[in-house]
Amino acid sequence: xxxxxxxxxxxxxxxxxxxxxxxxxxxxxxxxxxxxxxxxxxxxxxxxxxxxxxxxxxxxxxxxxxxxxxxxxxxxxxxxxxxxxxxxxxxxxxxxxxxxxxxxxxxxxxxxxxxxxxxxxxxxxxxxxxxxxxxxxxxxxxxxxxxxxxxxxxxxxxxxxxxxxxxxxxxxxxxxxxxxxxxxxxxxxxxxxxxxxxxxxxxxxxxxxxxxxxxxxxxxxxxxxxxxxxxxxxxxxxxxxxxxxxxxxxxxxxxxxxxxxxxxxxxxxxxxxxxxxxxxxxxxxxxxxxxxxxxxxxxxxxxxxxxxxxxxxxxxxxxxxxxxxxxxxxxxxxxxxxxxxxxxxx
Amino acid sequence: xxxxxxxxxxxxxxxxxxxxxxxxxxxxxxxxxxxxxxxxxxxxxxxxxxxxxxxxxxxxxxxxxxxxxxxxxxxxxxxxxxxxxxxxxxxxxxxxxxxxxxxxxxxxxxxxxxxxxxxxxxxxxxxxxxxxxxxxxxxxxxxxxxxxxxxxxxxxxxxxxxxxxxxxxxxxxxxxxxxxxxxxxxxxxxxxxxxxxxxxxxxxxxxxxxxxxxxxxxxxxxxxxxxxxxxxxxxxxxx
Numbered sequence: 001x002x003x004x005x006x007x008x009x010x011x012x013x014x015x016x017x018x019x020x021x022x023x024x025x026x027x028x029x030x031x032x033x034x035x036x037x038x039x040x041x042x043x044x045x046x047x048x049x050x051x052x053x054x055x056x057x058x059x060x061x062x063x064x065x066x067x068x069x070x071x072x073x074x075x076x077x078x079x080x081x082x083x084x085x086x087x088x089x090x091x092x093x094x095x096x097x098x099x100x101x102x103x104x105x106x107x108x109x110x111x112x113x114x115x116x117x118x119x120x121x122x123x124x125x126x127x128x129x130x131x132x133x134x135x136x137x138x139x140x141x142x143x144x145x146x147x148x149x150x151x152x153x154x155x156x157x158x159x160x161x162x163x164x165x166x167x168x169x170x171x172x173x174x175x176x177x178x179x180x181x182x183x184x185x186x187x188x189x190x191x192x193x194x195x196x197x198x199x200x201x202x203x204x205x206x207x208x209x210x211x212x213x214x215x216x217x218x219x220x221x222x223x224x225x226x227x228x229x230x231x232x233x234x235x236x237x238x239x240x241x242x243x244x245x246x247x248x249x250x251x252x253x254x255x256x257x258x259x260x261x262x263x264x265x266x267x268x269x270x271x272x273x274x275x276x277x278x279x280x281x282x283x284x285x286x287x288x289x290x291x292x293x294x295x296x297x298x299x300x301x302x303x304x305x306x307x308x309x310x311x312x313x314x315x316x317x318x319x320x321x322x323x324x325x326x327x328x329x330x331x332x333x334x335x336x337x338x339x340x341x342x343x344x345x346x
Numbered sequence: 347x348x349x350x351x352x353x354x355x356x357x358x359x360x361x362x363x364x365x366x367x368x369x370x371x372x373x374x375x376x377x378x379x380x381x382x383x384x385x386x387x388x389x390x391x392x393x394x395x396x397x398x399x400x401x402x403x404x405x406x407x408x409x410x411x412x413x414x415x416x417x418x419x420x421x422x423x424x425x426x427x428x429x430x431x432x433x434x435x436x437x438x439x440x441x442x443x444x445x446x447x448x449x450x451x452x453x454x455x456x457x458x459x460x461x462x463x464x465x466x467x468x469x470x471x472x473x474x475x476x477x478x479x480x481x482x483x484x485x486x487x488x489x490x491x492x493x494x495x496x497x498x499x500x501x502x503x504x505x506x507x508x509x510x511x512x513x514x515x516x517x518x519x520x521x522x523x524x525x526x527x528x529x530x531x532x533x534x535x536x537x538x539x540x541x542x543x544x545x546x547x548x549x550x551x552x553x554x555x556x557x558x559x560x561x562x563x564x565x566x567x568x569x570x571x572x573x574x575x576x577x578x579x580x581x582x583x584x585x
Contacts, residue, residue, distance in 0.1 A: 040579075041579060042568050042579065043577075043578075043579035046566060046568040048423065048566035048567065048568065049566050049568060049569070051423070051424070051427055052423075052427075052560070052562070052566070055427050055430060055431055055434075055559075055560055056559060058431065058434065059434045059438060059554075059555045059556035060556045062438065063438070063556065073438075073439060089423075089424055089427070092390055092424065092427060092428060092431065093427055093431045094431075095390065095431075096390055096393070096394075096427070096428050096431035096432040096435065097431045097432070097434055097435035097438075098435060099393075099394040099432060099435060100394060100397075100431070100432040100433060100434065100435025100436035100437075100438075100439065101435035101436070101438055101439045102394075102435075102439070103394050103397065103398055103408055103435075103436060103439065104408040104409060104435070104436045104437075104438070104439020104440045105439040106407075106408075178577060178579060179577070180582055181579075181580045181581050181582035181585075182582055182585065183579070183581065183585075184579070189585070234582070235584065237584060238584040241582065241584045332390065332391070
């Protein structure tokens with residue numbers, strides 16, 4: 001056993017096939033094979049196609065991760081794999097590959113909750129960034145499948161403060177982008193166009209922003225974009241398109257940051273981590289940075305390479321669980337909250 | 347000297363099969379086999395445990411295997427991926443290439459003996475949507491020899507293409523029995539251990555696991571346009 005657990009991790013919960021080798025929170029390699037081009041023409045992820053492409057890519061991706069880390073299978077302490085939540089067919093490919101590999105290598109196999117992995121994405125270090133331990137914080141988990149505020153006390157001690165009641169923030173971006181013909185995924189292109197536009201140009205709703213809780217709602221925002229298009233037609237120029245994107249982004253970011261600030265203030269934790277694919281959004285990062293400066297809390301946002309789905313975060317979470325004495329196990333599940341991850345701790 | 351032990355697995359039908367034997371014993375090898383007929387899509391939770399048990403039963407570890415073979419479909423999409431993903435992981439961990447074999451070949455090789463080398467066997471899996479996955483083979487002692495290439499087609503088209511077949515076998519026999527008049531019918535839930543073993547022995551040369559692909563024979567519903575989105579994707583001209 002290495003002093004710090006060395007883990008080969010595999011992630012295949014949605015449309016990225018990823019593998020990584022980590023020493024605890026330090027990333028030795030991280031390989032991500034995206035399927036964006038596969039799904040773009042359908043305007044969203046097609047589960048069957050995702051599964052097919054995971055199967056086609058997984059062996060190569062794992063080989064590349066081991067090669068880049070200059071690590072043999074025999075040098076590993078454990079293998080980790082995302083066990084959920086996610087698309088069941090996609091998860092199965094990663095889980096079965098990991099099961100076969102672990103059997104052949106006689107290494108323990110740990111299933112990792114995808115969202116717990118995202119919590120660790122803020123702690124990852126590599127050649128450009130020092131790893132950090134998991135400090136108590138409020139996490140804003142914001143992706144295509146989740147929008148949650150979680151109080152993180154330590155590994156496995158997670159308290160859900162609030163979550164979206166309907167669409168996740170990333171899902172809202174994708175749906176708005178589809179309505180506007182901006183392709184898939186919607187987040188990056190709306191973020192880019194938003195920089196050119198006027199965020200006050202179109203009045204769009206801030207779902208649940210004034211409620212004194214930590215819950216979110218984005219389905220009304222998507223509907224408001226649809227109604228705007230039905231009433232005014234598609235934006236007639238790039239400037240008008242940019243204005244609508246800027247207004248949409250402002251509505252999303254405003255409510256995310258407003259509730260995250262409130263959560264940090266009430267929790268007394270003094271620290272906010274924004275993780276998940278939407279953490280790559282420049283508008284959200286800028287607004288959160290301004291809020292942190294104004295309120296005096298510590299803000300941690302992973303570098304862009306660790307915001308989207310990746311296996312390094314899965315490996316880091318697994319390493320932490322190994323150090324905490326967790327027994328190896330994998331239980332495939334397609335939907336679950338972080339409560340499930342909490343219950344697995346010894 | 348290479349190990350004589352080979353593991354073969356298939357989960358492309360509702361009946362998943364794990365087989366371990368010695369290749370130097372050929373087609374008549376004594377096999378340790380584990381067959382479960384509970385739905386291949388449900389096989390994932392146990393498949394690796396069944397493999398471990400099969401290896402333990404013959405007294406070897408995974409890394410003492412000399413070959414790994416896997417049914418690559420056609421069949422249930424998820425079941426095929428469950429077996430193939432497991433086999434790819436095993437192969438990587440053992441440092442072995444992978445022998446892909448057709449699930450249809452394994453079904454054809456499951457034909458009840460005796461048949462002579464010229465008997466053409468039509469292997470059938472129900473593909474739903476009014477079609478079958480089909481291929482025909484002569485069931486020789488050397489294993490199944492391909493006659494009609496695997497396809498997904500209407501049963502009438504398959505019968506016309508495999509006009510010289512005299513036996514129909516597999517999970518597709520029962521649902522399509524009315525269209526198989528004149529053939530000897532051998533309904534099976536999936537490949538037998540012996541059929542899988544023979545197909546594995548006769549399979550293509552081992553290849554790197556990364557190069558082994560599942561055989562679906564049918565596009566996803568999205569590609570087929572079966573599930574039409576309410577709002578089709580379009581590209582904004584101002585991008």
